[in-house]
Amino acid sequence: MKKHTLLLFKNRRPGETVFIEEYRKQGGYTALFKALREMTPAEIRDTVKASGLRGRGGAGFPTGTKWSFFPSDQGGQKYLVCNGDEMEPGTYKDRVLIEADPHQLVEGMIIAAYAMQIPTGYIFIRYAYKNAFDCLQRALAEASEAGFLGKNILGSGFSFELHLHGSAGRYILGEETALLNGLEGKRANPRSKPPFPAVRGLFDKPTTVNNVETLANVPHIINGGADWFASLAYTEGGAGTKLFGLSGHLESTECHELPIGITLGDVVREYGKGVWQGRRFKACLPGGASTPYLTAEHMTVPLDFAPLEQVGSRLGTGGVTVFDDHTCMVEATLNLNRFFARESCGWCTPCRDGLPYVSWLLEKIEKGQGTMEDIDNLRHQVHNINGRSFCALAMGAMGPVESLLRLFEEEIVDHIRKGRCPLKS
Amino acid sequence: MTKPLLNLEKTEQLRSHAAQTEHPRELIVDVLRAIQEENGWVPDEGIELAASILGLSPLQVEEVATFYDKIFRHPVGKKVIHVCDSICCWSRGGEWIVQILREKLGIDLGETTSDGEFTLLPTCCLGACGEAPAMMIGFTLYGNLDAEKIEAILAKERSGGRP
Ligand SMILES: Cc1cc2nc3c(=O)[nH]c(=O)nc-3n(C[C@H](O)[C@H](O)[C@H](O)COP(=O)(O)O)c2cc1C
Ligand code: FES
Numbered sequence: 001m002k003k004h005t006l007l008l009f010k011n012r013r014p015g016e017t018v019f020i021e022e023y024r025k026q027g028g029y030t031a032l033f034k035a036l037r038e039m040t041p042a043e044i045r046d047t048v049k050a051s052g053l054r055g056r057g058g059a060g061f062p063t064g065t066k067w068s069f070f071p072s073d074q075g076g077q078k079y080l081v082c083n084g085d086e087m088e089p090g091t092y093k094d095r096v097l098i099e100a101d102p103h104q105l106v107e108g109m110i111i112a113a114y115a116m117q118i119p120t121g122y123i124f125i126r127y128a129y130k131n132a133f134d135c136l137q138r139a140l141a142e143a144s145e146a147g148f149l150g151k152n153i154l155g156s157g158f159s160f161e162l163h164l165h166g167s168a169g170r171y172i173l174g175e176e177t178a179l180l181n182g183l184e185g186k187r188a189n190p191r192s193k194p195p196f197p198a199v200r201g202l203f204d205k206p207t208t209v210n211n212v213e214t215l216a217n218v219p220h221i222i223n224g225g226a227d228w229f230a231s232l233a234y235t236e237g238g239a240g241t242k243l244f245g246l247s248g249h250l251e252s253t254e255c256h257e258l259p260i261g262i263t264l265g266d267v268v269r270e271y272g273k274g275v276w277q278g279r280r281f282k283a284c285l286p287g288g289a290s291t292p293y294l295t296a297e298h299m300t301v302p303l304d305f306a307p308l309e310q311v312g313s314r315l316g317t318g319g320v321t322v323f324d325d326h327t328c329m330v331e332a333t334l335n336l337n338r339f340f341a342r343e344s345c346g347w348c349t350p351c352r353d354g355l356p357y358v359s360w361l362l363e364k365i366e367k368g369q370g371t372m373e374d375i376d377n378l379r380h381q382v383h384n385i386n387g388r389s390f391c392a393l394a395m396g397a398m399g400p401v402e403s404l405l406r407l408f409e410e411e412i413v414d415h416i417r418k419g420r421c422p423l424k425s
Numbered sequence: 426m427t428k429p430l431l432n433l434e435k436t437e438q439l440r441s442h443a444a445q446t447e448h449p450r451e452l453i454v455d456v457l458r459a460i461q462e463e464n465g466w467v468p469d470e471g472i473e474l475a476a477s478i479l480g481l482s483p484l485q486v487e488e489v490a491t492f493y494d495k496i497f498r499h500p501v502g503k504k505v506i507h508v509c510d511s512i513c514c515w516s517r518g519g520e521w522i523v524q525i526l527r528e529k530l531g532i533d534l535g536e537t538t539s540d541g542e543f544t545l546l547p548t549c550c551l552g553a554c555g556e557a558p559a560m561m562i563g564f565t566l567y568g569n570l571d572a573e574k575i576e577a578i579l580a581k582e583r584s585g586g587r588p
Contacts, residue, residue: 089511089550127495128507128551130564168454169495171549185450185479187492203448247513247554254555289512289550319554321513335515339549345492 005232007220007241008213009257012100017135020142023103031219032148035111036156039222041072044115048218050226052239057083057174057211058288058317059392060305070198071206072116079207080113080121081183082215085167085174087126088396089289089339090319093243094212096255098132102139106162108218110148113160116208121162124179127169136164171343175391176209178345189347190391213243235261238304242318248284249276249324261307265299267320279324283407287316289336290396292403293329312403328423329408330415333400334362340397348390354381355397362401365412368420375412379405430471431460439478449479453489457496466497494548501544502537504582506530507561510547513554522558522570523547529579542583 011018011026023029035044049064071078082105086094098105109121125133140162143149151159165183172178177191180202201207217240221229230239238260245255250272258267268274268281275281283293286303292313294301301307305315323332341355358381364370382402385394404412414422431439439456443449456478460471467475467490475490476483490496497505508523523534526545530538537544553559556568562582567574 086552087550090513090554091550092552092554095552126552127493128548128561128564128566131566165451166454166458168458168493169548170493182454183451184448185453185489187488245555247557248516253513253557285512321516321554323516327516332512332516335510335512339511343549 004259005241006257007224007232008097008104008216008243009100012096017099018101018103019138020103020146023101027223028103028219029107029146029148031222032107032110033154035114035222036154036158041115041117044111044222045072047226048115048221051221051229052226052233052237053214053217053221053229054239054305055211056213056217056242056317058088058290058396060315063210063214066198066208066210067112067116069196070116070208074206077120077203077205078116078118079202079205080109080116080118081176081179081202081207081209082109082121082123082212083174083176083179083209084123084125084129084132084212085171085179086129086212086317087171087174087343088317088319089336090247090285090321091245091288091317092247093245093255093318095129095132096245097213097216097243098129099135102132102135103143104216104219105136105212106139106143107148108215109162110143110153110160111218111222112208112210112215114153114156114158117158118208119159119161121160122165122183122202123162124165124167124173124183126167126173133164133166140164170345171339172345172391172393175393178391179209180207189345190393192390233260233304235302235304235307237306238302242303242315244271244303245317245319246272246322247319248321249279249327250274250322251276258303261302261304263300263302264294264320267303268299268322272320272322275322275324277324279326281322282325282327283323283329283332285316285319285321285400286313288319289321289339290314290399291316292399293407295407312406314399326423328366328421329404329411330362330366331421331423333404334359334366336400337362337397340393344393348394350385350389351391351394351397354385354389355394357381358385358397358401365415366421368415368418370412370416372413372416374416375405375409428464430468430474431463435459435463436474436478443479450481450485452479453481453486454493454496457486457490457493461496465503466499466501468500500537502541504542504562505544505546507546507548507551508534509549509551509553509557509559509561511550511554513550514558517557519558522560522575525572525575526560529575543579 053063054060178188182188197207252273344351346352456475559568
């Protein structure tokens with residue numbers, strides 16, 4: 001195993017949470033001092049842009065670019081929102097990060113807020129993450145006590161107030177505009193874009209929404225510099241490290257911080273300790289439930305944004321779910337699609353009606369009652385739903401379905417020809 | 426109803442919080458969760474109470490309450506078992522775990538045991554994918570489940586009671 005640099009997990013110890021005393025002993029909050037005392041907001045924005053950091057919440061939007069669109073110089077109320085909804089199946093890295101070392105997120109948010117001159121922030125945490133919520137509550141109290149939150153932080157004249165919001169379920173809240181409605185106490189249907197949150201977001205004020213892991217990287221970028229951060233990746237065009245949460249049919253299913261650009265094969269063999277029960281690798285979701293499948297032929301593909309797009313998938317959230325050769329991919333896709341259908345907020349027709357129809361087709365095929373026409377029907381649904389739904393939920397749902405049709409057509413046909421699932425005896 | 430929906434202290438705390446914030450409506454989920462924590466679920470009177478605390482109409486509260494799957498608008502047992510049916514748990518025997526729970530509790534998904542102890546509900550991914558198959562009882566997460574473990578967990582939760 002090659003040694004590599006750890007940022008987000010450098011203080012992580014199993015079963016423990018690092019709080020302020022230990023965090024500061026390990027150099028925590030030095031980036032905040034540096035940012036507030038030695039850097040202008042514009043310099044911080046430029047550094048983050050130069051670092052090549054891309055959003056870790058699934059869409060991979062360049063963070064510095066997002067921040068450069070923000071009306072930082074405009075006075076008045078503006079908001080910074082941390083997205084800790086993390087409900088995409090296969091994704092658990094934000095929970096591990098917060099439970100290990102929550103102050104990184106708090107420090108990252110204060111620096112981000114200073115960089116965009118934002119006076120108020122929210123951390124949005126999903127219902128099931130009670131422990132992570134409690135860790136953050138304590139971290140926020142400690143940070144306030146130390147003078148890192150509140151008025152005139154470290155005598156800089158900059159003030160920042162940070163609130164914690166505990167949610168009550170539903171995957172759609174992770175979509176950033178639905179999340180803003182949720183925070184406002186409204187029914188959490190997504191909003192139409194434009195206007196983008198940077199223009200009109202929370203309570204109609206300019207708002208930046210970033211993922212937990214994205215924001216937690218900021219102190220490390222400020223301390224180490226943009227070039228250093230970029231150099232951590234194994235790929236030319238990549239930058240930084242990524243948290244990969246392993247799951248499914250691997251011998252070891254833990255969360256690891258690894259350089260961006262590590263190959264799928266290395267992750268599976270070295271960190272997943274290989275496919276479980278001595279079985280063979282059949283497929284994986286490389287970055288959560290909405291990312292198209294990869295197969296054994298993709299073992300040498302670097303896990304980075306661009307290389308994964310080249311092979312028809314996405315880095316997504318970095319949740320790698322592996323399936324062994326005993327897995328029926330029609331049944332796996334049916335499970336995934338049922339999730340998306342159930343979590344649809346019901347706002348638009350392609351999602352509300354299209355996804356249950358896709359589930360119905362997949363179930364029919366899985367039960368051995370499918371016809372060749374159903375395959376065409378599935379393909380038609382993918383084209384019909386992609387690009388036509390109100391938000392990206394339904395498009396994400398089509399990731400696995402599209403790749404099932406592309407990579408496992410033979411397996412689908414086998415179900416239809418045999419009149420039963422060929423993987424079940 | 427003998428017991429108040431929300432103790433006086435908590436009600437006052439939420440009222441004064443609402444009075445201090447610029448947008449009281451943002452507290453809807455907090456108020457609903459507080460009511461649920463005390464009653465196990467949110468009855469119609471809870472919707473009305475939340476509306477009065479926040480200066481909203483009951484309808485404005487109801488449309489939010491019914492959106493969330495972790496706000497219960499029906500009575501539930503003392504403890505709610507949320508069993509994960511998403512992909513990583515499915516890949517490691519999640520369907521079998523649901524089967525075991527149904528058999529051991531003698532109820533189907535969506536039902537409550539006759540002694541009022543447990544309600545069994547399916548849930549999407551709990552963010553415990555590395556410890557699949559997983560379930561959450563109340564706010565306690567249990568991972569790497571098998572038949573034996575489930576037996577022990579149910580026994581512990583049954584005797585534990587709720588404060
Ligand atoms: C259905 C849906 C669910 C999402 N869930 C999450 C989530 O749980 N956490 C998250 O950070 N981003 C999630 N996103 C992406 C957000 O909309 C947004 O792009 C992200 O929070 C931006 O942060 P980033 O640029 O730092 O990644 C979701 C998007 C969609 C369409
Ligand atoms: S899929 Fe069950 S906890 Fe994530």
